Structure formats: C-alpha cells, structure tokens
Amino acid sequence: MSAVVTSRPESADNADHDLLRRTLGARVYDVARESPLEPAPLLSARLGQQVLLKREDQQPVFSFKLRGAYNKMVSLDAAQRARGVIAASAGNHAQGVALAAAKLGMRAVIVMPVTAPQVKIDAVRRLGGAWVEVVLAGDSYSDAQAEAARLQAEHGYSFVHPFDDPDVIAGQATVGMEILRQHPGPLHAIFVPVGGGGLLAGVAAYVKALRPEIKVIGVQTVDSDAMARSLETGTRVTLDEVGLFADGTAVKQVGTETFALCQRHVDAMLRVDTDAICAAIRDVFQDTRSVPEPSGALALAGLKQYAAEHGLRDETLVAIVSGANMNFDRLRFVAERAEVGEQREAVFAVTIPEERGSFLRFCTALGQRAITEFNYRIGDAAQAHIFVGIQIRSRDEREALTAAFHAQGFGVLDLTDDELAKLHLRHMIGGRSPLAHDELLYRFEFPERPGALTRFLGHMHPDWNISLFHYRNHGADYGRILVGIQVPSDERAMFQSFLRTLGYPHWDESESPAYRLLLGA
Incomplete structure (x- = not known):
C-alpha cells in the first residue's frame, strides 16, 4: 500500500x-x-x-x-x-x-x-x-x-x-x-x-x-x-x-x-x-x-x-x-482466475516417472485435496510432465504441497503466479506423440466429490498405461475427463469388461476426426 x-x-x-x-x-x-x-x-x-x-x-x-x-x-x-x-x-x-x-x-x-x-x-x-x-x-x-x-x-x-x-x-x-x-x-x-x-x-x-x-x-x-x-x-x-x-x-x-x-x-x-x-x-x-x-x-x-x-x-x-x-x-x-485470486487454487508442473502406477501414487500423495485440473500427454519414455491445479485454503498450503511432491521424489514447479502458464500454456498441453501406440481415447463422467478422481484412477487396470489425461473441475455435479489408455489389440475384450465393471458413463472417441487430426499417434 x-x-x-x-x-x-x-x-x-x-x-x-x-x-x-x-x-x-x-x-x-x-x-x-x-x-x-x-x-x-x-x-x-x-x-x-x-x-x-x-x-x-x-x-x-x-x-x-x-x-x-x-x-x-x-x-x-x-x-x-x-x-x-x-x-x-x-x-x-x-x-x-x-x-x-x-x-x-x-x-x-x-x-x-x-x-x-x-x-x-x-x-x-x-x-x-x-x-x-x-x-x-x-x-x-x-x-x-x-x-x-x-x-x-x-x-x-x-x-x-x-x-x-x-x-x-x-x-x-x-x-x-x-x-x-x-x-x-x-x-x-x-x-x-x-x-x-x-x-x-x-x-x-x-x-x-x-x-x-x-x-x-x-x-x-x-x-x-x-x-x-x-x-x-x-x-x-x-x-x-x-x-x-x-x-x-x-x-x-x-x-x-x-x-x-x-x-x-x-x-x-x-x-x-x-x-x-x-x-x-x-x-x-x-x-x-x-x-x-x-x-x-x-x-x-x-x-x-x-x-x-x-x-x-x-x-x-x-x-x-x-x-x-x-x-x-x-x-x-x-x-x-477467481480460484487463484482467492488463494484457493495452486497450479503446478510436476514431473513423475513414466511408469505404471505413477498417476495413482501422485494422486495418493495429495491426500483428500480436490484436484481442479489435470492435463497430461505422454511425450517422454522416462518422465511424465503433468499440469495440475489443486484446491487449497491458503498460500502456506502451496509450500506444503511443494514439500510433499519433493518428498515423493517428484520434480515440481509452482506456476500459481505465472501469467504465461495460467493464460496460455494450460490450454496447449498435448499434441501428437510417437509413444502413444495402441491408444484408445475415452470420455468418462463420474460423480464430482472429493477424492472421486483418485478413486477413478484406482479402478484402472495396472497393466494399461495412461497416455493422455485431461480434467477440469467446472463446479458441476459430474466430473468430465478425457483419457488416453494404451491397450494392446489382444486385450481389447478385457478392456471392455473393465469398462462394464467401472460403471461410469463413457464414450469411445478413438475415431473422432479432431482427435485423429490433432492428437492421434
């Protein structure tokens, strides 16, 4: 002042x-x-x-x-x-x-x-x-x-x-x-x-x-x-x-x-x-x-x-x-931008190992904090770079989250005050990837409540790799996510059984012209 x-x-x-x-x-x-x-x-x-x-x-x-x-x-x-x-x-x-x-x-x-x-x-x-x-x-x-x-x-x-x-x-x-x-x-x-x-x-x-x-x-x-x-x-x-x-x-x-x-x-x-x-x-x-x-x-x-x-x-x-x-x-x-302005959302770029179970381990490390946004596209055989928004109560909680990520061995960059990231980069994560072979693209809906995203990931088959993920909390009763899952052709029947067991409304977008043009391998 x-x-x-x-x-x-x-x-x-x-x-x-x-x-x-x-x-x-x-x-x-x-x-x-x-x-x-x-x-x-x-x-x-x-x-x-x-x-x-x-x-x-x-x-x-x-x-x-x-x-x-x-x-x-x-x-x-x-x-x-x-x-x-x-x-x-x-x-x-x-x-x-x-x-x-x-x-x-x-x-x-x-x-x-x-x-x-x-x-x-x-x-x-x-x-x-x-x-x-x-x-x-x-x-x-x-x-x-x-x-x-x-x-x-x-x-x-x-x-x-x-x-x-x-x-x-x-x-x-x-x-x-x-x-x-x-x-x-x-x-x-x-x-x-x-x-x-x-x-x-x-x-x-x-x-x-x-x-x-x-x-x-x-x-x-x-x-x-x-x-x-x-x-x-x-x-x-x-x-x-x-x-x-x-x-x-x-x-x-x-x-x-x-x-x-x-x-x-x-x-x-x-x-x-x-x-x-x-x-x-x-x-x-x-x-x-x-x-x-x-x-x-x-x-x-x-x-x-x-x-x-x-x-x-x-x-x-x-x-x-x-x-x-x-x-x-x-x-x-x-x-x-209101969530960030009220110090209710922190935005991070987190680097985790590109291996099965990493997404679930990352979400588990967050505890019961609500995820407001999750953007990821496979791009490296060794590391995964995630753009994530997390609901917080104060600025001090940002520091606690950073420490928690480091404790898990994850690299972390706090982007909460980064204008470039908030205004542009959050919408530009993605693109084609030669590593996204055998990829199926699905949209899911699930009840929007604390921990729902973590529970969703917990139901994923451990043998299938997530190659693309996009989620943004819009304040609605249902969360909507887009997921790319690498499923070998001889396991497609098993995958369909998994979808029925999961029980969430879902839509196969694998043949979407927009996906094939902009994101498909």
Whole structure:
C-alpha cells in the first residue's frame, strides 16, 4: 500500500468549499437513484469484518457515471446546449452522457476506444437514441480523448469530461454523501475504484469535510496505476500503456483537479492484480447474485487486501461497487482466475516417472485435496510432465504441497503466479506423440466429490498405461475427463469388461476426426 503525501495550497480551502457547495446542490436525482448500502454477510463472516457494498451497479446505466455526466450537462446554458456536447469514454461515462442527452434533448457525440466492451457500445446507442452519435477511435481512453478534443475544436461542442471537471466531481461526490447518510455509525474506511480520479476525489473531499476520521482509500490495477504513481511522485504521471481487463479504469493520466483533491484528502492507494479482481467479482456474486464488471469489483479487491495486510477485526468497511457492464464472454476467464485470486487454487508442473502406477501414487500423495485440473500427454519414455491445479485454503498450503511432491521424489514447479502458464500454456498441453501406440481415447463422467478422481484412477487396470489425461473441475455435479489408455489389440475384450465393471458413463472417441487430426499417434 502506498501512503499519500498531502500538501495544502493557499487556494485549497476555497476549492474544497466550492466543491462541497456544488455537491450539496448537485441535480443527480433527476436520473440517478440513491443506491443501497448493502451488507455482504458471507464475505463479512470470512474476513471477520462488517463489509458493506455501495451498489452503484444498480443505477439505470449500471454505473455511478451518470451522476457526474448529468450534473455537468444540466448546468450548461442555452447556447451551450444548442451547440451540443462531446465526451470521451471507455463506456460507463458514455452511457451517462447518452442518458442525459436523451433526458435533456441535447445532441451528443461520444468518442469511445475501439477496445470498449461491445455491451457498453450497444448500451450507449440504445440509451441515447437519435440524440447520440458514437465514434470509435484509439485503444484507450486517452486515445479517445485526443480524438474528442479534435472534434470539439472543429465543431464547438461543450466537452463533458469523465472526471476532471468540478460539476462532474460534485456529481460523483454524492456517492460519498449517501454513504454517510446511510451509515452514520463508526466506519473505518471507504474503498474507491480509481481511473482518472473523479469518484475518488469527490468521495474523499466530501467525507473528509464531514467525517475526517474515516479513511478514504483508492484502489487501482497494477497495470493502470496512474493515480498511485502520481501521488507517490507528487506530480501527474503519464503511463505509456494501460491494462484493459479493468477497462473502466484504464486511464493513462489522471486529471489536474482530481489529482489536487486526492493529494489533500486521500489516505492511501492500493494496487491489485487481475486474479484478485476476479476473486472479488465472485465474492460480489456469492453475496448479491449480481456480477460486477472488473472495475466494479476493484474496490472490494482492495478492501480484502487491506483487511488481510492490517490484521483488522470487527471493523466496518465499505467498498463501492461502481459498475456492472460486464461482457458475458469474460465470465469464463473470471471463473478460472477467481480460484487463484482467492488463494484457493495452486497450479503446478510436476514431473513423475513414466511408469505404471505413477498417476495413482501422485494422486495418493495429495491426500483428500480436490484436484481442479489435470492435463497430461505422454511425450517422454522416462518422465511424465503433468499440469495440475489443486484446491487449497491458503498460500502456506502451496509450500506444503511443494514439500510433499519433493518428498515423493517428484520434480515440481509452482506456476500459481505465472501469467504465461495460467493464460496460455494450460490450454496447449498435448499434441501428437510417437509413444502413444495402441491408444484408445475415452470420455468418462463420474460423480464430482472429493477424492472421486483418485478413486477413478484406482479402478484402472495396472497393466494399461495412461497416455493422455485431461480434467477440469467446472463446479458441476459430474466430473468430465478425457483419457488416453494404451491397450494392446489382444486385450481389447478385457478392456471392455473393465469398462462394464467401472460403471461410469463413457464414450469411445478413438475415431473422432479432431482427435485423429490433432492428437492421434
């Protein structure tokens, strides 16, 4: 965690007073609603804290951004409204501007990066209708902002900044105003997601004016940490690149006004990685049955990190769930990475002897731990290299597993924190093998419960070698595995008898065209 170095220019008091006045007079409730501050009972019990979620994902555009956008646009004079407005946004601010334009009957041009999720682009067009024109330009918010500045100069539009504008900041500050009204009791800290800093600046300024004892902590991704770096160095830093997983906070440079406000009022900044965000998305789902977008779960990821690092007990902590404009096709990635982010899955590459019984000995060494993934393809006559995921309870258990593998004489490489392995290599294990002679390929289903995979292997005939194995726990009632088994032609009848004895549903895939093309010997 990086502490924030504060400074107070002579004009700071006037600026803070002006922002407070704008916040109290903000007209956000023409379009926004007072979002609930809800307990997260499951996560609270696990962390030993009272965790409260500020549900900005329940706004009409599924994000807090419409507060600032509408507050800015409703303050424009008649001449400015007639000329129309322009905005640059990765998606959520764009939706706020679109809704405000339709509400106010005002033309709006919205520039979005080409990397913006399609769900957000479609929502902008739907919300704005005939009042809105969408222009796609660049790979990040900063690229879209540059194009918006060019169009503004050419056409004379009024610019509706997503974060660096007093009226926008004041609109976002109403989130903090609601939190204090909804929870007047003791409150240790409020965690706020940060991109350009509009929400953080507004919430921090308002909260510190009324309840200075409450910590206000900003949370960014490790690959889009412009505010954290800026506060650490005392000057606005421009990032060369930003990560795109949490696209709603992918900003290369924070605002001038937001930076100054954060310098004065923010207590600390936290950085979290992709796996921690995925785990936080799952936490929100388990407690609310809603799915936030990555930036929407950013604050909660920071809250969990802060609670763990500071050894807190029985404190009240608030995380702002800032948005829920999630692309459906990201859910598979989120589900896979959430286990690692919660330190509930360890990933290893293990080398065992290529001999009969090694698989069973390997599984036996795991005890009753659940296997989440098992990938193997025969490739060496002496050694077998296995990619395996194992369900764990803590980071310490990873070290215990490593020691257990070494005690069995197995070589082991801990890949839990290896991005290449988690993102790519786990899906690329396989290929053809000249050693896979007499191979039959079968799919099996078996009841998914702890130890089921080990019991399955225990039923395998000791004279038949496993040449291919793939298993991934998908949270279903039945486990599904793909197995290559080397069975000599004169033992095929015995193998069929084994299948009947095993009693698991099974399908012969040995003649599958895809298998013959990609994996067959």
